[in-house]
Amino acid sequence: KAGVTQTPRYLIKTRGQQVTLSCSPISGHRSVSWYQQTPGQGLQFLFEYFSETQRNKGNFPGRFSGRQFSNSRSEMNVSTLELGDSALYLCASSSTTSYTDTQYFGPGTRLTVL
Amino acid sequence: QQQVKQSPQSLIVQKGGISIINCAYENTAFDYFPWYQQFPGKGPALLIAIRPDVSEKKEGRFTISFNKSAKQFSLHIMDSQPGDSATYFCAASSWTGGGNKLTFGTGTQLKVEL
Numbered sequence: 001k002a003g004v005t006q007t008p009r010y011l012i013k014t015r016g017q018q019v020t021l022s023c024s025p026i027s028g029h030r031s032v033s034w035y036q037q038t039p040g041q042g043l044q045f046l047f048e049y050f051s052e053t054q055r056n057k058g059n060f061p062g063r064f065s066g067r068q069f070s071n072s073r074s075e076m077n078v079s080t081l082e083l084g085d086s087a088l089y090l091c092a093s094s095s096t097t098s099y100t101d102t103q104y105f106g107p108g109t110r111l112t113v114l
Numbered sequence: 115q116q117q118v119k120q121s122p123q124s125l126i127v128q129k130g131g132i133s134i135i136n137c138a139y140e141n142t143a144f145d146y147f148p149w150y151q152q153f154p155g156k157g158p159a160l161l162i163a164i165r166p167d168v169s170e171k172k173e174g175r176f177t178i179s180f181n182k183s184a185k186q187f188s189l190h191i192m193d194s195q196p197g198d199s200a201t202y203f204c205a206a207s208s209w210t211g212g213g214n215k216l217t218f219g220t221g222t223q224l225k226v227e228l
Protein backbone atom coordinates (compact mmCIF):
# COMPACT_ATOMS: atom_id res chain seq x y z
CA LYS A 1 0.00 0.00 0.00
CA ALA A 2 1.30 3.44 -0.83
CA GLY A 3 1.87 5.71 2.14
CA VAL A 4 0.55 9.19 2.77
CA THR A 5 1.69 11.57 0.06
CA GLN A 6 1.96 15.32 0.34
CA THR A 7 2.50 17.87 -2.37
CA PRO A 8 4.43 19.97 -2.87
CA ARG A 9 7.36 18.92 -0.69
CA TYR A 10 8.86 22.40 -0.59
CA LEU A 11 7.29 25.80 -1.02
CA ILE A 12 8.59 29.35 -0.78
CA LYS A 13 6.13 32.20 -0.45
CA THR A 14 6.23 35.83 0.60
CA ARG A 15 4.32 37.53 3.38
CA GLY A 16 0.72 38.28 2.53
CA GLN A 17 0.41 35.52 -0.04
CA GLN A 18 -1.86 32.52 0.20
CA VAL A 19 -0.85 28.86 -0.05
CA THR A 20 -2.62 25.53 -0.56
CA LEU A 21 -1.09 22.23 0.50
CA SER A 22 -2.35 18.85 -0.58
CA CYS A 23 -2.52 15.46 1.13
CA SER A 24 -3.48 12.06 -0.25
CA PRO A 25 -4.17 9.56 2.54
CA ILE A 26 -3.46 5.85 2.49
CA SER A 27 -6.01 4.06 0.35
CA GLY A 28 -9.09 3.24 2.43
CA HIS A 29 -8.31 5.75 5.15
CA ARG A 30 -11.07 8.25 5.78
CA SER A 31 -9.57 10.40 8.50
CA VAL A 32 -7.01 13.08 7.67
CA SER A 33 -5.34 15.26 10.29
CA TRP A 34 -2.98 18.17 9.81
CA TYR A 35 -0.13 19.23 12.11
CA GLN A 36 2.32 22.10 12.10
CA GLN A 37 5.90 21.32 13.16
CA THR A 38 8.30 24.10 14.17
CA PRO A 39 11.53 24.03 16.21
CA GLY A 40 10.01 26.31 18.83
CA GLN A 41 6.50 24.93 19.24
CA GLY A 42 7.04 21.32 18.20
CA LEU A 43 4.12 19.42 16.68
CA GLN A 44 0.78 21.16 16.99
CA PHE A 45 -2.60 19.89 15.85
CA LEU A 46 -4.35 21.99 13.25
CA PHE A 47 -7.52 20.08 12.37
CA GLU A 48 -8.99 16.72 11.45
CA TYR A 49 -11.38 15.77 8.69
CA PHE A 50 -13.47 12.64 8.42
CA SER A 51 -15.93 11.96 5.61
CA GLU A 52 -15.58 15.53 4.36
CA THR A 53 -16.48 16.99 7.78
CA GLN A 54 -14.17 18.82 10.14
CA ARG A 55 -14.27 16.79 13.36
CA ASN A 56 -11.72 18.60 15.46
CA LYS A 57 -9.84 21.88 15.41
CA GLY A 58 -6.71 23.13 17.15
CA ASN A 59 -5.89 26.61 18.40
CA PHE A 60 -4.89 28.29 15.18
CA PRO A 61 -6.24 31.52 13.68
CA GLY A 62 -8.91 31.48 11.02
CA ARG A 63 -6.25 32.06 8.35
CA PHE A 64 -5.70 28.32 8.54
CA SER A 65 -8.45 26.32 6.89
CA GLY A 66 -8.90 22.95 5.31
CA ARG A 67 -11.25 20.71 3.47
CA GLN A 68 -11.64 17.10 2.50
CA PHE A 69 -12.94 15.71 -0.73
CA SER A 70 -15.16 12.70 -1.33
CA ASN A 71 -12.10 10.57 -2.20
CA SER A 72 -10.64 11.47 1.25
CA ARG A 73 -7.90 13.66 -0.22
CA SER A 74 -7.44 16.82 1.81
CA GLU A 75 -6.14 20.30 1.30
CA MET A 76 -5.17 22.95 3.78
CA ASN A 77 -5.00 26.62 3.00
CA VAL A 78 -3.18 29.42 4.75
CA SER A 79 -4.15 32.95 3.77
CA THR A 80 -2.26 36.17 4.38
CA LEU A 81 0.97 34.39 5.18
CA GLU A 82 3.14 35.59 8.05
CA LEU A 83 6.82 34.92 8.71
CA GLY A 84 5.79 32.76 11.68
CA ASP A 85 3.92 30.39 9.39
CA SER A 86 7.23 28.99 8.18
CA ALA A 87 7.08 25.37 9.25
CA LEU A 88 6.84 21.75 8.23
CA TYR A 89 3.19 20.91 7.65
CA LEU A 90 2.42 17.26 8.23
CA CYS A 91 -0.61 15.32 7.17
CA ALA A 92 -1.61 12.08 8.88
CA SER A 93 -4.24 9.57 7.92
CA SER A 94 -6.00 6.82 9.83
CA SER A 95 -8.65 4.33 8.86
CA THR A 96 -11.23 5.59 11.34
CA THR A 97 -11.71 8.56 13.58
CA SER A 98 -11.02 6.57 16.73
CA TYR A 99 -8.49 8.35 18.92
CA THR A 100 -6.56 5.10 19.44
CA ASP A 101 -6.23 4.42 15.75
CA THR A 102 -2.68 4.61 14.41
CA GLN A 103 -2.01 7.81 12.55
CA TYR A 104 0.29 7.44 9.56
CA PHE A 105 2.21 10.58 8.71
CA GLY A 106 3.35 11.82 5.34
CA PRO A 107 6.81 13.37 4.78
CA GLY A 108 5.42 16.88 5.10
CA THR A 109 5.50 20.08 3.10
CA ARG A 110 8.26 22.49 4.09
CA LEU A 111 6.83 26.03 3.81
CA THR A 112 9.18 28.99 3.95
CA VAL A 113 7.69 32.47 4.18
CA LEU A 114 10.00 35.33 3.20
CA GLN B 115 0.12 25.71 27.06
CA GLN B 116 2.28 22.62 27.04
CA GLN B 117 0.08 19.76 28.18
CA VAL B 118 2.74 17.10 27.65
CA LYS B 119 6.23 17.84 28.93
CA GLN B 120 9.13 15.80 27.55
CA SER B 121 12.72 15.48 28.70
CA PRO B 122 15.55 15.49 27.96
CA GLN B 123 15.69 17.69 24.89
CA SER B 124 18.69 15.77 23.61
CA LEU B 125 20.44 12.56 24.58
CA ILE B 126 23.70 10.89 23.64
CA VAL B 127 24.04 7.18 24.40
CA GLN B 128 26.77 4.69 23.63
CA LYS B 129 25.96 1.74 21.40
CA GLY B 130 24.50 -1.05 23.49
CA GLY B 131 23.37 1.31 26.24
CA ILE B 132 19.87 2.14 27.45
CA SER B 133 18.14 5.28 26.25
CA ILE B 134 15.46 6.71 28.54
CA ILE B 135 13.05 9.49 27.60
CA ASN B 136 10.49 10.83 30.04
CA CYS B 137 7.13 12.51 29.62
CA ALA B 138 4.61 14.00 32.02
CA TYR B 139 1.06 15.05 31.30
CA GLU B 140 -1.47 17.27 33.01
CA ASN B 141 -4.81 16.40 31.47
CA THR B 142 -6.27 13.43 33.35
CA ALA B 143 -8.64 12.79 30.46
CA PHE B 144 -5.73 11.51 28.36
CA ASP B 145 -5.92 7.75 28.07
CA TYR B 146 -3.86 6.82 25.05
CA PHE B 147 -0.12 7.43 24.96
CA PRO B 148 1.81 6.70 21.75
CA TRP B 149 5.48 7.27 21.01
CA TYR B 150 6.59 8.40 17.59
CA GLN B 151 10.02 8.20 15.94
CA GLN B 152 11.05 10.73 13.32
CA PHE B 153 14.07 10.57 11.01
CA PRO B 154 15.29 13.66 9.13
CA GLY B 155 13.18 14.37 6.07
CA LYS B 156 10.47 11.94 7.16
CA GLY B 157 7.20 12.22 8.99
CA PRO B 158 6.82 10.72 12.47
CA ALA B 159 6.09 7.00 12.60
CA LEU B 160 4.35 5.16 15.43
CA LEU B 161 6.80 3.18 17.54
CA ILE B 162 4.74 1.83 20.41
CA ALA B 163 1.65 2.90 22.38
CA ILE B 164 0.10 2.22 25.77
CA ARG B 165 -3.24 2.58 27.52
CA PRO B 166 -3.27 3.45 31.26
CA ASP B 167 -4.76 0.12 32.26
CA VAL B 168 -1.28 -1.43 32.08
CA SER B 169 1.94 -0.24 33.72
CA GLU B 170 4.33 -1.52 31.09
CA LYS B 171 4.36 -2.55 27.45
CA LYS B 172 7.27 -4.09 25.63
CA GLU B 173 7.85 -4.52 21.91
CA GLY B 174 11.28 -5.80 21.01
CA ARG B 175 13.91 -3.41 22.37
CA PHE B 176 11.31 -0.72 23.12
CA THR B 177 9.44 -0.54 26.43
CA ILE B 178 6.93 2.00 27.73
CA SER B 179 6.60 2.37 31.49
CA PHE B 180 3.47 4.10 32.72
CA ASN B 181 2.75 5.62 36.15
CA LYS B 182 -0.86 6.74 36.26
CA SER B 183 -0.75 8.27 39.75
CA ALA B 184 2.27 10.40 38.86
CA LYS B 185 0.90 11.15 35.39
CA GLN B 186 4.20 10.15 33.87
CA PHE B 187 5.35 7.72 31.22
CA SER B 188 8.68 6.89 29.73
CA LEU B 189 10.30 5.16 26.77
CA HIS B 190 13.21 2.82 27.31
CA ILE B 191 15.32 1.70 24.35
CA MET B 192 17.43 -1.29 25.30
CA ASP B 193 20.66 -2.16 23.48
CA SER B 194 20.58 1.17 21.66
CA GLN B 195 21.92 1.09 18.09
CA PRO B 196 23.21 3.83 15.77
CA GLY B 197 20.12 3.23 13.62
CA ASP B 198 18.01 4.39 16.58
CA SER B 199 19.43 7.90 16.20
CA ALA B 200 16.32 9.99 15.55
CA THR B 201 13.92 12.38 17.23
CA TYR B 202 11.40 10.80 19.56
CA PHE B 203 8.07 12.33 20.47
CA CYS B 204 5.70 11.24 23.18
CA ALA B 205 2.05 12.05 22.65
CA ALA B 206 -1.31 11.78 24.34
CA SER B 207 -4.92 11.75 23.28
CA SER B 208 -8.38 11.20 24.61
CA TRP B 209 -11.91 10.86 23.37
CA THR B 210 -12.83 14.43 22.57
CA GLY B 211 -16.16 13.57 21.07
CA GLY B 212 -14.76 14.61 17.75
CA GLY B 213 -12.07 12.13 16.85
CA ASN B 214 -8.31 12.16 16.46
CA LYS B 215 -6.19 14.81 18.11
CA LEU B 216 -2.68 14.06 19.32
CA THR B 217 -0.98 16.37 21.82
CA PHE B 218 2.77 15.99 21.40
CA GLY B 219 5.73 16.52 23.68
CA THR B 220 8.53 18.76 22.45
CA GLY B 221 10.71 15.92 21.24
CA THR B 222 14.05 14.33 22.19
CA GLN B 223 16.95 14.13 19.77
CA LEU B 224 18.70 10.82 20.40
CA LYS B 225 22.18 10.14 19.12
CA VAL B 226 23.67 6.69 19.56
CA GLU B 227 27.44 6.70 19.25
CA LEU B 228 29.65 3.77 18.31
